[in-house]
Amino acid sequence: MTRVTRKTVTVLFCDWVGSTALGEVLDAESVRGVQDAFAAEASGAVERHGGAVEKFIGDAMMAVFGVPLAHEDDALRAVRAAVELRDAVAALNVRLERQYGVRLAVRTGVSSGEAVAGDPTTGQALITGDVVNSAQWLEEAAGAGEILIGEITYRLVRDAVVVESVEEPASARRLLGVLTEAPAFVRRLDAPLVDRERELGPLRASFERVRGAGPGHFVTVFGTAGVGKSRLVNELLVQAAEHATVLEGRCLPYGEGITFFPLRSVVRQAAAIDAETPPEAARSRIAELVADDPSAATVADHLAATVGFSDAPVSTEETFWAVRRLLESLARQRPLVLSFDDLQWAEETFLDLVEYLGEQTREVPFLLVCMARPELLDERPTWGGEDPSTAWLRLEPLSPADSEELIDNLLAEGEVAEDAKRALAEAAEGNPLYLEEILGMLVDDGTLRQEDGRWRIGDLLSVRVPPTIEALIAARLDRLPPEERSVVDTAAVMGKWFRGRGLAELTGDPALPARLDALTRKELIRLEPRSWGEPAYEFRHILIQDVAYRSLPKGRRADVHERFALWVTETYGARVREVEEIVGYHLEQAYRTRAELGRDDLRLAVRAASVLASAGRRALNRGDAPAATNLLQRSVALPGADAHARLGRMLDLARALRERGDLGGAENVLEEAKAAAAELEDRRLEARMSVERCYLRFFTDPRAWTEEALRTADGAIETLEEFGDDVGLADAWILVALYEYARCRIAEMERALDPALRHARRAGDPRQISTLRNAMTRAALVGPTPVERAIARCVEIASEQPQDRSLEAVTLGVRALLEAMRGQFEEARLLYGRSHSILDELGQYRLLAAMRTYAGTAELLAADWLAAERELRASADALGEIGDQANLSTTTAYLADALERLGRDDEAFELTLVSEETASEQDAASQVLWRLARASLHAKRGQLAEAQALALDADRLAAETDALNLQGDAALRLGEVLLASALRDEAAAAMQRAVERYEAKGNLVSAAAARRALASSFPGARA
């Protein structure tokens, strides 16, 4: 199997300047000699740092770091190689000058980026990708002797290099030098340590035991890269330093003679040797350290040789022995703590030394602390042995709360918005290094920025994996055996969670269980704790999945997506509807990935669109408008679908958008769809579109709506009857019902609901039936049905479609208002609270706003003006934002009432203007209510003529409806205004009428209020 992968690599391009000039002064044979010398230096530098020379082209060389295996520090390796080559050429020049009287000057470009790596066994080019061009381009832009590095390379090595900016290209930097031994990017120690008490406790206890002259102790801290091993141990070392000698060594990932490198720094620290100390002095200082040892001189000789102060031959056994004697000497003088970091990179011999020291130095106060990534266990499954005085500590990710605390600490200057914090903590999944790097990247690219002293986050979806983290993970994945790697890659296409059965099918790997065990042990995946039945796995970190996914060549990625979709479809058989979202997603990705390769597989696009549409429609039917919008939008965005089918989907999409409260978006979709339908001369769809558009217009432009609605509905009904389109007919009749509802002619409305229900039943469309039930509930609320019966009706309606949560929410909201009418305010609050939380959860913001208007009205009945204001204002704000003018005009009129009660008359007056301006002529409730609110305000100011005129108008308008409460409200208010005008008889009659209307409705609260008004003004009156 050829293995082509996509990965981030670093490319080094270098060339000499003026080689033609060289040809003019030198014989061809000598030029050849120079070329060879340069080539030898160049490939030597590259290979010493683990890179691969791709090719020499004339005087130029191209080398790649990261193939066949990626390392986390590939970019740093490339940069080091470039500097080494530049220095080597300087040395070479001395010789050339002497021999030929010429000098070379080298220009270098280094660039990192994504590339496709070929299979090295087939003799293909190592890599293909833009990064090659950009490295060459940087090389050409560099001056003689200069090294230019690109943007991503810089990000990857920023803390290890000295650079300056250049004019052109602006994203590049001129490399001045590399710090020796520096890691590519510095870990931050500035933020306070978060938590880790649970791990620090045992470490401290070990130290205390050792210090109290207990036996020596050997601890290894295991954990994945960046989880905080070094930081944790550093905390211990700082505290221990007060009472003990503390020495530290760390292993390097590569290099010549690195076996005892960690030991070298330990000896240097212990004996206070620095770069200036002459070798002989170094040896004698070591001898002084072990002065109490009878074999002091031999120990010092061996150690000096081991760490490079003499060339005397020394065997491994002698080294081990000498190190042990040194440590024992030191520990006898003062308790000793020795730490070795990054043991996963240690050479075999060094690991042997560490284990030997752990076992052999038990008699003295000596604590040995090692740190390693879990990879160490691949090399040494029995690391640390079984000895009781050795211990293991496994460092797990930080908890979400701790991650959030760390975010606060890292972004110290300024508060962090809660949602930003949560999103960041989630992205990093408890790995502090990931968190630091993600934060750094987001701040750099402006996704995370401060506004008025608060950190806010932009679009997290566009966040990439920081290159530093990508390099870490890619290096881990590259080290997997090919079979395990193939499992990881395939699983990454399936998702963050995956099940063994699907994976077995896709990989065809008979040894899959063993591979999954190995990957679990290597901490790349874990068993999903909540899984039941067949075990499910998840990637330990979303970034691991992401890096693995992107490493897979697009061609194969698309194949796996498609095969997985097929497999799921077959496995689920008749139950495939349950997993349509998943199938649709994979088909869509298969199509899109292939399209990126220039292969437009329309057959796939068509299938994907149809499955997504079906999933979208189902989401719409269960009232999940946000999901429906997402799915339908993706469906119509795919090419190739049958034009008629696509139009039907656009209609569904418009509905989903309307239900979400995106009325503008819905209108745009309909506009486009309607034009397309006209072009197709599809009269049926056109009729359905115009009904939907008219429905939408009711909310967005109620003033222009009126008669047009009826005309549209009538026309559509005619056309649709021709086609026998029950769904369309039901919609058209719903439009008629809505029209009558707006006019508050509930009997007429109910007459239109009959044929609507008949057609909807015949079409078997649950969404329509739900809409109709919703309408019936409203009819029961507004119309002449008495409260008790209306409540029973709500309960009954909800029970007819128990799984329909948005219908449930509407019935609860309506019941709340009905309960308030009979004085059950606590019950009302309970009911509307439940209603709101359901709608909020469903993302049905338009319905939520409508229900809050009911809640506000219920609070008006309860005479809790502040609560009424709260609900009505929230509703009005939402309606305004959504663009639902129809409901807004009613809500603002009620809100004006609430504010008038609170004595905020000016605000109230303003609101009556808003209501008047937005209300449709046909909208009886709004027309009555704004007049009533304004009449009260006028009356308060003593403008009685105006007040009377408005109240009379309102009363007349209300009389044309069969909305009993509305009639009661109008009559009561008219009574109050007339009373103020000293028209006592008329006033009494109007109030009397109000009592009757309210009582007919069963609105006990308003009836009592009207009766009180009557009794206080007309003590003798009977009501």
Ligand SMILES: Nc1ncnc2c1ncn2[C@@H]1O[C@H](COP(=O)(O)OP(=O)(O)OP(=O)(O)O)[C@@H](O)[C@H]1O
């Ligand atoms: N508990 C913590 N509180 C605050 N910062 C932490 C904590 N743990 C780790 N960090 C920070 O996270 C970064 C990564 O931690 P550290 O370098 O210790 O990881 P590591 O496990 O040693 O990784 P590697 O395997 O790459 O060496 C560091 O900048 C460190 O300061």
Ligand SMILES: [Mg+2]
């Ligand atoms: Mg570390």
